C-alpha cells in the first residue's frame with residue numbers, strides 16, 4: 001500500500017510556495033450552444049486543500065479544466081499570483097482525472113514518460129520512478145503493462161505519476177470515486193502529505209466525508225455558478241444556500 005511517509009524526490013523545480021491567490025474573474029465557458037460556466041468570480045487564497053463540490057452537471061470538471069488550462073474560457077480570466085498561466089507555470093501543474101489515463105506501456109514507463117516530457121534526464125528519472133512506485137506501493141508491478149493493473153492500482157499510479165512531477169498545483173477530478181475505502185484513505189493521506197509539502201491541491205469530489213476530512217475551503221457550484229465559497233467547517237455546519245443544504249442532506253438539487 002501507499003507509503004506517504006517518505007517524500008518524493010520529485011523533479012525539483014517547484015516554487016517555494018504555490019502561485020496564490022488564484023483569482024477567477026468573470027469566467028464564462030460555452031459549449032454546444034450552452035453556457036456551462038456562467039460568470040464565475042472567486043478567489044482561492046488558502047494554501048491548504050480546496051474542494052469543489054456540487055450536483056451532477058454543475059460545471060465542476062469544466063472549471064477544473066479551465067483552471068488547468070486544458071480548455072480556454074469563452075470570456076474572463078484566471079490569474080495565479082496576479083499572472084496569467086504561461087507554459088512554465090502550466091508545466092508546474094498536474095492533474096489526475098476521474099478515470100485513470102495511462103499509456104499502453106509498463107507501469108514504470110508511464111511515470112518515466114511523464115518525467116521525460118518535463119526534460120528530466122535519464123538518471124534522475126530512474127530515481128523519481130522508483131520513488132513514485134514505492135509511494136504507490138507498485139514497485140513489484142513496475143515492469144507489468146499498466147493496463148493489467150486493477151482500477152484502484154491504476155488510479156494510484158496516476159496520482160504517483162502526478163506527484164513525481166512535484167507540481168506547485170495538483171488538480172484532481174473525483175480521484176477516488178471508484179476506489180475501495182482503504183485505497184481512498186491511502187490516497188487521502190498522500191494528498192494531505194502533498195499539501196504539507198507545499199503543493200496546492202484543488203479537488204473535485206462528491207464525497208462529503210472526503211471533503212470534511214481534507215478540505216480547508218469548499219467552493220459549491222450549481223448551474224455553472226459559484227453559489228458559495230467558505231471555510232469547510234462553516235460550509236458543512238452552516239451552508240448558506242438552499243442548494244448546498246439540499247446537497248448535503250442528500251436531496252436532489254435541481
Ligand SMILES: Nc1ncnc2c1ncn2[C@@H]1O[C@H](COP(=O)(O)OP(=O)(O)OP(=O)(O)O)[C@@H](O)[C@H]1O
Pocket residue numbers: 031032034036054055056057058059060061062063
Ligand atoms: N462538449 C459539450 N457539449 C455540450 N455540453 C457539455 C459539453 N461538455 C460539458 N457539457 C455540459 O456542461 C455541464 C457541466 O459539465 P461538467 O462535466 O463540468 O459537470 P460536473 O459538475 O463535473 O458533473 P458530474 O458531477 O456529473 O461529473 C454539463 O451539463 C454537461 O452536460
